[in-house]
Amino acid sequence: MTTAALRTRGSVFRRRVSGPLGLGIAGLWLSLIVLLPLAAIAVKSFDGGWSAFWSVVTSPSSLDALRITVLVSIAVALINVVMGTVIAWVLVRDDFPGKRFVNALIDLPFALPTIVASLVLLSLYGPNSPIDIQLNATQPALVIALAFVTLPFVVRQVQPVLIEVDRSVEEAAASLGARNSVIWWKVVFPSLAPAVLSGAGLAFTRAIGEFGSVVLIGGNIPGHTQVASQLIQQQIEQDSNQGAAAISLVLLIIAFVVLFVLRVIARRSTSREAGE
Template sequence: MNFMMRSRWWSFGFRTTIILYFVLLIVIPIIGIYTQSFSLGLKPFWESVTDPLAWKAVGLTLKLSIIATIINILLGTMIGWVLIRYRFPGRRLLNSLVDLPFALPTAVGGLMILLLLGPNSFVGGLSEKLGMEIVFHEPAIIIAMIFVTFPFVIRSVQPLLEEMDKSEEEASYTLGASKAKTFFQVIFPSMLPGIISGAMLAFSRALAEFGAVVLVAGNIPGKTLIAAVYIFGEIESDNTQGAAAVSVLLLTLSFLILWAVNLVQSRRLGK
């Protein structure tokens, strides 16, 4: 009896600790952002989010995040396919390097891009001679976003490829289907939930990127100033309400993306 009582108290204490941890580190800060954004009323909030610089920063962030996500979908799907379906020297090393953007500080990633593609580098100098500037322009922002979101699609696709029943693929070949037809009618539908969830996570992550982008964007208002850097600038200007207002837009969009990811995953698991 005493053992059961202690077990229940331990279980109750563990649940309470987890809930308290969740509330203190996630719920309260989120509520604080929404409260701060509307602290001066609805009109100042609307003026903050419709400010031309803020609107351009959010619009540019959305556009470049979509481009980076599309590239990640294509590259991530192909890389995930190769790492699962083929065996070659160095495969394990490459597979481990996929998670490097998660472990590497994003500011270091931005510095790497600056050193490799900046005006003083071979690639940067060559691109300038060809009339295409990379660093301090939109291409550098896209590259930075791709770097920090690189693992999402790959890690979402790989488990689905590993779990795939190869008998369906073999049956398709036996019935005379080509490799392309088999891929798009048998393999791709099985990969699609992972591609979608990985893409949405990559898009959400790209929206909020700061460390890698701030070093390579140039941060020119209306041209290369993205939302995260705009928010940082508003805080430095002591306009916390304006920063919170723009943050609410990104936060709400991230919530919607997270909900969509959970919906896709629950449908895949049949829940």
């Protein structure tokens, strides 16, 4: 078969996959896996009507849990934006012994059961801490646990973009006498900004729904270290499925709004950079 014929068959296959058949398969799968469960949560949260939903999400325990969850998640996202970008820079721009091992280590939180991470952190920072640092049942413990499970989201978003950055522009700026800080903020960071924002959004949304990594080290103290996911578990244990669904719906709304806003900002940043 000739090359032209192979290309023709390939283009026909792509049109078929990306046409009505591919769209139908994608829509069906998304409906079964994403849309229907989300719709079920929304319907369940309003089982008792709007008043029941509102009373649950505005109760003191819910407001405390949501406040702690959002504030801790923001702190975690900001920390990982800085540290994740630094780690991505080191992995891309520096050569050192064990670089491949460190690169593989970044993905460990994806594979490790999060409750195991909570157990390890409790052993390290708990009452019998081998390094004499006791953080269990404190908000810093929540930050450490959530930073552990969300770090890969920032690193893996920034790393491939950093690989594609044209170093010749940096070299030209350096040859003209630009300081390293100026090169970073004026040349490098604008290219990384969309990836950094995307990583921050993913880290934040993962943090607000995280349960396993905080279940042991967090302490689950209402009004102090109880996060929304633990309150949801408490509602389920009290046979209040409607309450659990209502709090879950609030988390979904927060996650959607944050991701949407960051996507819009990242898109505008990309368009501005392309226009320049």
